[in-house]
Structures are given as structure tokens and as C-alpha cells.
Amino acid sequence: MSICKRIILPLLLLLAGCTRYLSVQPQGEVIPKTDEEFAALMHGRIRDIEGGGDALVLGNMETVALFEGSADDLDANIRIGDGLISYAGEAINSRMSDYRDMFEIIRDCNIVIEGLAGRTSDTARGALGAAYAMKGILYYNLLREFAGPYDPADAAAEPGVPIVDKVDIEAMPSRASLKVTAEYADSQLAAALPFTTDDRKWFFTTTLVKAYRARLAFWCEDWDTAAAIAEDLIDHSGLTLTPPDGYKAMLDAAAPTGEVIAKTHIDNSSELDWYFSYMKGYIASRPVCAALARLYEPGDIRLATSFNAKRLNTKAPERRVRLSEMYLIAAEAEYHRGHPDIALDYLNALRSARIEGAAPLTEATLPPVREGDRITEDAAGKAVTPLLQAIFDERRRELYMEGDRFFELKRNGRPEWWVISNGLKYTMKKYLYTAPIYKQDCELNPDMQQNPGYED
Amino acid sequence: MKTKLIYIFIIFALLATGCGYEKLPPKTDSTSQQYVLPKGEIPSETDREALAEIRAEYENYINTD
Numbered sequence: 400m401s402i403c404k405r406i407i408l409p410l411l412l413l414l415a416g417c418t419r420y421l422s423v424q425p426q427g428e429v430i431p432k433t434d435e436e437f438a439a440l441m442h443g444r445i446r447d448i449e450g451g452g453d454a455l456v457l458g459n460m461e462t463v464a465l466f467e468g469s470a471d472d473l474d475a476n477i478r479i480g481d482g483l484i485s486y487a488g489e490a491i492n493s494r495m496s497d498y499r500d501m502f503e504i505i506r507d508c509n510i511v512i513e514g515l516a517g518r519t520s521d522t523a524r525g526a527l528g529a530a531y532a533m534k535g536i537l538y539y540n541l542l543r544e545f546a547g548p549y550d551p552a553d554a555a556a557e558p559g560v561p562i563v564d565k566v567d568i569e570a571m572p573s574r575a576s577l578k579v580t581a582e583y584a585d586s587q588l589a590a591a592l593p594f595t596t597d598d599r600k601w602f603f604t605t606t607l608v609k610a611y612r613a614r615l616a617f618w619c620e621d622w623d624t625a626a627a628i629a630e631d632l633i634d635h636s637g638l639t640l641t642p643p644d645g646y647k648a649m650l651d652a653a654a655p656t657g658e659v660i661a662k663t664h665i666d667n668s669s670e671l672d673w674y675f676s677y678m679k680g681y682i683a684s685r686p687v688c689a690a691l692a693r694l695y696e697p698g699d700i701r702l703a704t705s706f707n708a709k710r711l712n713t714k715a716p717e718r719r720v721r722l723s724e725m726y727l728i729a730a731e732a733e734y735h736r737g738h739p740d741i742a743l744d745y746l747n748a749l750r751s752a753r754i755e756g757a758a759p760l761t762e763a764t765l766p767p768v769r770e771g772d773r774i775t776e777d778a779a780g781k782a783v784t785p786l787l788q789a790i791f792d793e794r795r796r797e798l799y800m801e802g803d804r805f806f807e808l809k810r811n812g813r814p815e816w817w818v819i820s821n822g823l824k825y826t827m828k829k830y831l832y833t834a835p836i837y838k839q840d841c842e843l844n845p846d847m848q849q850n851p852g853y854e855d
Numbered sequence: 856m857k858t859k860l861i862y863i864f865i866i867f868a869l870l871a872t873g874c875g876y877e878k879l880p881p882k883t884d885s886t887s888q889q890y891v892l893p894k895g896e897i898p899s900e901t902d903r904e905a906l907a908e909i910r911a912e913y914e915n916y917i918n919t920d
Contacts, residue, residue, distance in 0.1 A: 407865060476906055477913045488893040495890075689912050702918055709917050818905050823895025831893075838888055 424829060437514045438526040440507045444533060444676045445602045451664030451671050455501050456536055458718040458802060459663050466684065466802040467716070470828075471773060472795070474688035475818040480746075482681030486821040487805075487831040490854070498545055501537050502563060508534040509566045514821050519818035520610035525601040528594030532603035532611075535587030539615045542580050544834050545850070548778075548809055549619045552579040558848050573846040574836075581619045599655075606636050610720050617728045618810065620778055626732035629725040633745075636660075638722045639664040643700040650704060650715050658722035680717065680799070686710040691773070691799065693791050698755040701796050714800045723749055727794045731787070733777070739786055746793055753797070763791055774814040808832070826854070 400453050431437045447453040447530025454461045467473055469487035473480075484490050511530040515523045541560045542549070550557070561572040575583070588608050595605045609628055616624035629850040632638075641657035649657035664675070687710040695702040705714045730745035738761060758764075765785035777787055791811075795804060797824040808814060809832040817826045830852030841847045898906070 407861070407868065474909065474913075476909045491892065492889045684912060687910070689916070692916070710913070818901065819898055819902065820895070822898075824894050824898040824902055825893065828893075835890060838890065 428723070431510065431514055434515065434518060434520050434522040434526070434724045436471065437511045438522045441512055441529040441601070444504060444507065445529065448602060448663050449665045450669035451666070451675060452669070453463075453663060455497060455504060455540065456533055457661065457663045457720075460682075460716050461718040462718060463789055463802045464678055464682055465493075465688045466805040467800060468685075468806040471687040471688060471816060472691050472799055472810060473682075473712075473821065475685060477686045477688075478684070479818075479820055480589075480681065480685030481678070481693065483685055486818045486825050486827050488825055491831070491835055494544065497765075497838045498541070498834070499840075501541055503533055504623045505537055506566065508537075509563065512565060524594045528591050529586050529601045531591035531602050532595065532608050535589075535591060535608070535615075536611050538580060538584035538587060539611060539618070542577070542584060542615075543618060543806055543809070545562050545836055546577055546580065547833050547850070548813065549577055549581065551620050554581070554619070561847075570589070571584055571840075571844040571847075573844060574848055581615065584615055585612060588615070596719050602661070603738075604661070606632065606638070607720060609636075610660050610725065613725060613728050613819060617732065617828070618806075620735070622732040624737040625728050629729040629732065632725045633722065636722065640722055640726070643755055645751070647698045647704045650717075660720040660722065662717055662719040665715055677759045678727060682716050683712045687712065691795060694796055696754055696756065696757070699796065700753055705799055712800060716800045719801055723752070723797050726739060727790065727797065730790050730793075734787055734790060735777075742786060742790065746790060748791060749797065760789060762786065773814045773816065775814070778810050780812070805832075807828070 405516070429436060431440065444456070447801070448457055451459045453459055454465075463660075464483060467776055468475075468485075469490065474484045475483075479485050485755040508530040511526050511533075515527050515530075518524075518527075524769045538560070546559045554577040556766060557577045558574040559577040562575045562579065562583050563570070564583075587667070588611055591603065591608050592605060594605055595601070595608055597604045597606060609632055613625055613628035613632065616622075616628060625847075628828055638658050638660065645657055649659060652659075655662050669675075687706045692706070695705075704713070707713050726745045726749040730742045730749075733745065734742040743760060743762070745778070747757075750760070762785075765788070767785055768783055768785055768788050772788075774791060775783060777783060783791070791807070794807065798804070813829040813832045815827055815829060817824050833850050833852075835853040836847065836849055838849075841849045
């Protein structure tokens with residue numbers, strides 16, 4: 400009996416309590432309660448953007464290398480180069496990780512939005528603005544990267560990405576439609592505006608949020624909205640196009656200057672600077688393609704700042720949001736709205752800020768459509784016209800090495816081309832313009848539809 | 856006999872009150888979390904000629920400009 404008392408009873412007590420070992424206890428982490436604690440979640444993310452570590456919200460040099468390595472401004476058939484993928488097919492697995500990581504940032508935004516709802520301190524309002532803006536931008540990125548090209552005619556039937564609007568670790572939402580995803584992204588950007596200002600303390604300024612709304616409307620071929628927002632920014636943001644003599648300094652400056660609405664890697668004494676010096680070398684190891692090199696006109700300031708005599712990159716490879724992009728959005732949106740004169744006005748305004756002595760283009764002086772160009776149809780599936788070609792050319796020169804060209808190809812017909820690497824030919828097929836949804840999500844949720852082309 | 860009974864009782868107690876486990880999500884460890892990358896093909900003669908043309912254009916460009 401004494402054995403029973405001494406051994407069995409204590410043993411039973413120990414065993415009866417042992418299921419609690421699975422209970423999650425705070426391990427040095429703080430469950431946010433105060434405004435400052437919620438704001439700290441946003442400050443951490445903003446610090447990543449400003450230090451250049453963020454590859455997912457605004458994107459960094461790594462993002463530029465990914466998308467320029469996947470597109471055709473640099474020609475992998477001349478030389479693959481170092482540290483760059485030869486084409487998008489090489490990156491499908493790393494891009495699935497980006498999908499997962501984007502939703503981790505969305506989770507943080509949802510924690511802040513839920514926790515600070517209704518609070519009115521400056522800190523709470525600033526953090527709320529940043530959370531809504533960041534979530535809206537991430538949904539815009541998810542839409543472009545993990546869903547097919549946007550066609551308004553079938554956007555209600557095509558899959559977008561899952562909408563995660565609240566913190567619920569057990570929820571397994573399936574994909575919303577393209578249309579619903581786009582509307583949700585815009586609703587988050589719109590929700591940010593009452594909280595944002597043009598103070599850069601919270602990074603996501605009112606002008607930046609509006610610029611992303613213009614980008615989103617442009618991607619979704621909502622030409623009226625895209626034109627209205629872009630033109631509002633051109634007229635009322637207080638920014639002007641940087642003239643040719645300030646162009647290079649504007650691109651090289653660490654902090655946003657001139658026409659730059661926002662840029663990453665503002666903190667140029669970031670702990671990642673050693674890494675970015677390697678990245679610059681990698682990007683400059685693959686020459687610019689002949690088709691792009693031929694596009695520059697004499698007197699174009701971008702020719703001297705984009706690449707050297709060996710056609711190797713010399714432009715600072717950063718992700719930026721600039722006023723010049725708003726001119727390009729306005730020009731293309733006005734073209735689709737049937738206003739070629741207004742489109743030409745915006746195009747000529749941008750050209751005069753980039754090309755010394757540029758003669759204004761008119762419909763009569765526009766060069767004819769070239770044979771053999773990679774883009775042969777526009778976003779609506781119609782043949783490229785001389786005016787649209789001029790807008791495309793300007794965009795390609797202007798946004799070179801800012802990670803835009805890949806999406807320009809995706810938006811306009813997803814042309815196929817090939818690259819020869821290590822003696823084998825790899826074709827950039829249409830499906831590769833859209834990255835796969837995170838594979839584990841598809842396995843856990845049978846209703847989660849994977850993108851075409853990524854069969855098990 | 857008494858000792859045997861105690862051992863039986865201990866084993867029974869262990870089995871009856873032993874640590875429970877949480878239900879886990881469906882097991883996926885046996886499947887790959889990565890996709891097989893698209894395979895390359897042997898380039899045709901036309902492809903090789905096009906590649907040579909691209910490289911010749913580049914050599915010409917850097918040697919003349």
C-alpha cells in the first residue's frame with residue numbers, strides 16, 4: 400500500500416497534467432495591447448522597406464533582379480550572367496515562398512487593423528494607414544504575380560487570390576475571383592487614405608497610396624479611373640517631372656527626390672549594403688538586348704544613365720514609384736479612352752523631360768509599327784498601333800531596370816520566347832507569367848485551385 | 856503477486872492517462888513541397904543560327920561603338 404501511495408499516486412498526478420505541455424505560452428514575445436505595441440509591427444515592416452530588405456511590398460534590388468532576369472530587356476542569349484535566373488521557369492519554387500511570405504505580412508496588417516480599430520491617437524492612425532496601405536499594395540502584387548492577366552470581360556469568373564480579412568489561424572479561404580480581389584485591393588487602399596498624410600514618417604504617404612490606386616486601375620484596364628487618378632497626381636501632387644540635368648542625380652539619390660514619390664533602400668547605410676553591391680554586379684553581368692538599345696534616340700538622357708558601351712547596366716536597380724509613370728499611365732489610359740491628342744500631350748511632356756531638343760510627336764510623325772517586336776497586341780487583344788507603340792517604347796525606356804517589363808509583357812499578350820542555357824532551350828511559355836500558388840495551401844485545402852501549368 | 860498487480864496497475868494507468876496528442880493536419884510530409892522545374896529541349900539548327908546571330912550582333916555592337 401505504501402508503494403501505491405509513494406509511486407502510483409504521484410505518477411497519476413504527473414500524467415494527468417501532462418497534456419498541457421502543448422499549450423502555447425508566450426516565449427519572450429509580446430501580444431500587442433497598446434498603440435505603440437501595434438505600431439511596432441508596422442515599424443518593423445517599414446524598416447525593412449527603408450533598409451532595402453523588403454522584397455515583397457515595394458520590392459528591392461532582389462525583386463528587380465528577379466523580374467529583369469525573367470523578362471527580356473536583358474538578353475540571356477548573349478550571356479546568362481552571374482546570379483540571375485535565365486528565365487521565369489527557374490524561379491517557380493522561390494516565388495511560391497514569396498506567396499506565403501506576403502500572407503505573413505497581411506496577417507500582421509490584420510492584427511494592427513483589428514487591434515487599433517476605433518483608436519484615435521496619432522500613433523494609432525499612422526499605424527492604421529500603414530497597415531491598410533501595405534495590405535492594399537500586397538493584394539495588388541498578389542493579383543499581378545499569382546493570378547492571370549486581368550480581362551474585365553471575364554474577371555468575375557477567373558480566379559484571383561484568397562481574401563484574408565481577419566486574423567483566424569484556422570481559416571482556409573479559397574481563391575476569390577479576379578474582380579473581387581481587385582476590388583478588395585482597392586478597398587484597402589481607399590481605407591488607408593483617411594489616415595495618411597504626405598509626412599514620410601509612416602512611409603505610405605497619400606500620394607503613394609493614390610499612385611498605387613492608379614497602378615491597380617491601370618492593371619485592371621479600368622481606363623477611366625486610371626486616367627482620373629494619374630491626372631490628379633500630375634496636376635495636384637505638387638511634384639513635377641525632373642528635367643534632364645537632374646535625371647541621374649534623381650535616380651542615384653538614396654532618399655526620394657524630384658519626381659520620386661517613393662523608393663526602397665532609403666537607408667543607404669543598411670546592413671544589407673554588402674549584398675546589394677553583389678546584386679548590382681550580377682545585374683550588370685547580362686547585356687541589354689539589341690531591341691531595347693535601338694529604342695533610344697540621340698539626346699536621350701536615359702541612354703547615358705542606363706547602360707555602358709558594352710550594354711551592361713549602369714542604372715541604380717531600385718524599385719521606385721515616380722511621377723513619370725503617372726504620365727505613362729495617363730497616356731495609355733487616354734489612348735484606350737479614345738483621346739489620342741491627350742495621350743500625345745502626356746507622352747510629349749515626358750519626352751521633353753528626358754530627350755534634349757525632342758521634337759513633339761504628332762499622329763502624323765509617329766513611326767510605323769515595327770515588324771518583329773515581342774509585343775504585338777495590346778491589353779485588350781487588339782493590334783498595336785503607332786501611338787500605342789510610342790507609349791510602350793517610352794515606358795520601356797523610362798522604367799528600364801525597375802522591374803516593370805515582365806508585367807508589361809504579361810499585360811500585353813504574354814508573348815513566348817526562348818533562352819538557350821547550358822546547351823538546352825527553355826521556352827518562356829504563357830503559363831510562366833503567372834507564378835504557382837503555395838503548394839502546401841493547395842494540399843491542405845482541396846478547394847484551392849492551382850494555376851494552370853503547375854500540375855503535380 | 857502483489858508486485859505484479861502493482862506493475863499491471865502502473866501500465867494500465869500509463870495507458871489510460873498517458874499524454875494525449877493534438878490532432879494534426881493531414882500529413883503532407885511524404886509529398887514534395889517543390890515543383891519540378893520545366894525541362895529544356897535540344898535546340899534545333901534554326902535556334903542555333905538565331906543564337907549565333909544574336910551573339911554576332913552583340914560582338915559587332917561592342918566592337919564598333
